[in-house]
Amino acid sequence: xxxxxxxxxxxxxxxxxxxxxxxxxxxxxxxxxxxxxxxxxxxxxxxxxxxxxxxxxxxxxxxxxxxxxxxxxxxxxxxxxxxxxxxxxxxxxxxxxxxxxxxxxxxxxxxxxxxxxxxxxxxxxxxxxxxxxxxxxxxxxxxxxxxxxxxxxxxxxxxxxxxxxxxxxxxxxxxxxxxxxxxxxxxxxxxxxxxxxxxxxxxxxxxxxxxxxxxxxxxxxxxxxxxxxxxxxxxxxxxxxxxxxxxxxxxxxxxxxxxxxxxxxxxxxxxxxxxxxxxxxxxxxxxxxxxxxxxxxxxxxxxxxxxxxxxxxxxxxxxxxxxxxxxxxxxxxxxxxxxxxxxxxxxxxxxxxxxxxxxxxxxxxxxxxxxxxxxxxxxxxxxxxxxxxxxxxxxxxxxxxxxxxxxxxxxxxxxxxxxxxxxxxxxxxxxxxxxxxxxxxxxxxxxxxxxxxxxxxxxxxxxxxxxxxxxxxxxxxxxxxxxxxxxxxx
Numbered sequence: 001x002x003x004x005x006x007x008x009x010x011x012x013x014x015x016x017x018x019x020x021x022x023x024x025x026x027x028x029x030x031x032x033x034x035x036x037x038x039x040x041x042x043x044x045x046x047x048x049x050x051x052x053x054x055x056x057x058x059x060x061x062x063x064x065x066x067x068x069x070x071x072x073x074x075x076x077x078x079x080x081x082x083x084x085x086x087x088x089x090x091x092x093x094x095x096x097x098x099x100x101x102x103x104x105x106x107x108x109x110x111x112x113x114x115x116x117x118x119x120x121x122x123x124x125x126x127x128x129x130x131x132x133x134x135x136x137x138x139x140x141x142x143x144x145x146x147x148x149x150x151x152x153x154x155x156x157x158x159x160x161x162x163x164x165x166x167x168x169x170x171x172x173x174x175x176x177x178x179x180x181x182x183x184x185x186x187x188x189x190x191x192x193x194x195x196x197x198x199x200x201x202x203x204x205x206x207x208x209x210x211x212x213x214x215x216x217x218x219x220x221x222x223x224x225x226x227x228x229x230x231x232x233x234x235x236x237x238x239x240x241x242x243x244x245x246x247x248x249x250x251x252x253x254x255x256x257x258x259x260x261x262x263x264x265x266x267x268x269x270x271x272x273x274x275x276x277x278x279x280x281x282x283x284x285x286x287x288x289x290x291x292x293x294x295x296x297x298x299x300x301x302x303x304x305x306x307x308x309x310x311x312x313x314x315x316x317x318x319x320x321x322x323x324x325x326x327x328x329x330x331x332x333x334x335x336x337x338x339x340x341x342x343x344x345x346x347x348x349x350x351x352x353x354x355x356x357x358x359x360x361x362x363x364x365x366x367x368x369x370x371x372x373x374x375x376x377x378x379x380x381x382x383x384x385x386x387x388x389x390x391x392x393x394x395x396x397x398x399x400x401x402x403x404x405x406x407x408x409x410x411x412x413x414x415x416x417x418x419x420x421x422x423x424x425x426x427x428x429x430x431x432x433x434x435x436x437x438x439x440x441x442x443x444x445x446x447x448x449x450x451x452x453x454x455x456x457x458x459x460x461x462x463x464x465x466x467x468x469x470x471x472x473x474x475x476x477x478x479x480x481x482x483x484x485x486x487x488x489x490x
Contacts, residue, residue: 001411003338003401004112004345005058007046008314009066009091010076012348013372013381015044019090026123028074032373035363038074043092045372047100050107052381056351056394057401060110062205064314066091071121071173077314077366078114079207080121080174084191098199110202112234113195117188117220118211119174127175135184137167137176144168145176149210149239153247153254170208179213188216189223196228209235209248214257221260234263234308238315242268242297251302263306266342269294273311274319277336278329281423281442288425288442291336295417295427298341305412310345311337318347318365320355327389328484331396332440335486338400339429339438341415351397352380352390403467409434418454422447424481428457437464439479439487448480464489 014020020030020040031037043066053061065078068088078088087097101111120126126135137143145168151157169176179185195201204224209217217235224231237248247255249264272290281287298304311319311333319333330353337344348354349369356365371379379385386394404410409429413436417427423443429436437457441447451458464473467488481487 001404001406001408002059002110002343003057003404004060004062004308004343005053005056005348006062006064006310006313006345007348008041008064008077008366009043009046010039010041010078011366011368012041013045013049013369014040014042014374015046015048016042016092017374019092022089024070024089026070026072028072030074032368035361035366036073036076038076038090039368039373040090041368041372042090043087043096043100047096047103049372049381050103050109054107054109055398057398057405058109058346059405060112060202061104062112062203062345063114065114065116065207066097069121071123075121075173077362079116080119080123081116082121082124084120084187085194094198101200101202105200112203112205113199113201114205114207115192115195116207117177117179117217118208119170119176122173122175124175132181132183134178134181137178138169139175142169142172145170145211149237150244152210152214153244166211166213170211177212179216185213185216185219189220192220193224193227196224196231203232203234206233206235209237209261214259218258218260221262225260232262232306234265234306235259235261236265238265238267240268240271242266242294243300245307246300246302249302249306252300253302254300262303263308263343264301265308265310270310270312270316273333273337274317277333277442280444281420281425283422287423288440289420292417292420292425295340295415298415304341305343307342308345309337309340309342310347311350312347312365313345314347314366315358316365317358318354318356319350320353321357322355324353324355324389327393327396330393332442332484332486334397334400335438335440335488338397338404339410339427339436339488341413341429346397351394352386353393399468409436416457418457421449421453424449426454426457430457435490437487437489439481439485439489441481441483441485444483446480446482448478450478451475452477 029037032039066087067081068083068086069075069080070082071080087094104111146164148165151165239245245264250260276290279287371381409431413429413431425440
């Protein structure tokens with residue numbers, strides 16, 4: 001029943017300005033006006049706002065990598081590790097990280113750690129004193145990865161493309177580690193187990209999952225689960241089709257070599273959501289038809305409840321490209337995310353209508369939260385610091401999150417959906433004798449739909465309660481829905 005809240009530590013809140021400009025080996029800048037520089041957010045800033053997150057209603061926080069990135073320019077995002085056993089001192093200390101996790105646990109919130117086995121940072125000491133000739137792939141001559149993750153199941157793939165995908169570097173500042181070297185493999189496996197044991201972190205998100213050695217990653221999961229049975233690991237396998245994503249989940253019937261990976265990420269849904277909930281749903285296509293079609297492919301997942309569903313993250317455009325004047329599409333996207341089967345993930349600031357477009361810069365999708373820095377003129381962590389439409393969005397999401405928490409129907413229930421009628425998508429979540437029925441009008445006009453086709457979900461229940469408005473809804477022969485209206489009926 002968890003809902004993850006993804007935080008980029010450098011951009012969330014600065015709780016300790018004294019660690020902003022500490023001396024490091026490599027030069028860097030702290031400049032909040034520069035989207036590619038460090039801004040000063042840290043672990044103390046996150047700790048200071050755990051009550052905010054608890055009030056919002058999330059049950060787990062996933063932090064982008066917190067380990068040392070002593071790289072020229074600062075590497076604020078955290079994906080170029082230079083010390084696998086040390087939190088970046090500009091974020092805090094190892095003890096600060098451990099205390100943050102304990103503070104989260106005291107509020108019944110979990111913490112997920114972001115790890116990267118595929119590569120390290122180009123200023124890692126290993127680069128200057130290479131432990132062995134095969135510690136890295138292609139160290140003598142730069143080879144760019146093809147990013148062709150489909151090669152794992154492509155029946156026509158060449159050996160050349162296989163090698164380039166696995167052994168190529170992600171980018172020039174991220175040398176490709178060779179996990180086929182048994183010492184590299186052992187180091188990474190032991191390191192992850194050490195962090196679990198030391199910090200008490202509740203789960204792991206593994207970056208660039210298909211880029212690392214396949215067999216080593218299976219060994220890693222088995223080693224972790226031997227120490228911590230039922231531990232949840234989610235792998236980032238960025239594929240834009242459902243079948244490719246399902247290939248990576250443990251016990252997949254379409255993968256002859258079991259990955260053992262418990263959770264995978266639904267990038268296809270993310271991509272669809274940016275248009276489907278905002279465009280007009282016509283009589284025969286567009287809008288919510290794309291969502292309906294996407295859900296028909298859920299059959300391919302061995303474990304649908306361990307599929308991470310999300311609208312955006314630190315690598316994608318924001319769901320909102322500009323600040324909205326109308327929340328109808330945003331509300332439909334959030335509603336579906338929080339009522340569909342799977343594990344939802346929310347990107348920080350979504351509740352504040354944070355917007356951004358990756359084409360402008362990566363920094364545009366990783367903005368600072370106003371109020372997170374001393375001296376900010378506006379504090380959006382408070383109700384008084386948000387405008388009316390932001391408070392409307394915050395309240396909408398918060399109400400749904402608190403309703404969802406501990407709701408077995410949504411967390412573990414089955415789903416039944418119906419082909420769209422006049423642009424209206426209707427689906428049911430149910431478990432035992434409990435049921436939730438959602439009506440979503442994807443059209444920008446008033447519609448009236450017949451209810452007879454939904455009789456197997458409505459059954460003989462005439463009176464329903466709409467969670468969103470608190471109103472009683474009587475089921476007759478037809479139902480009228482306003483433009484983009486949502487009903488969550490219990």
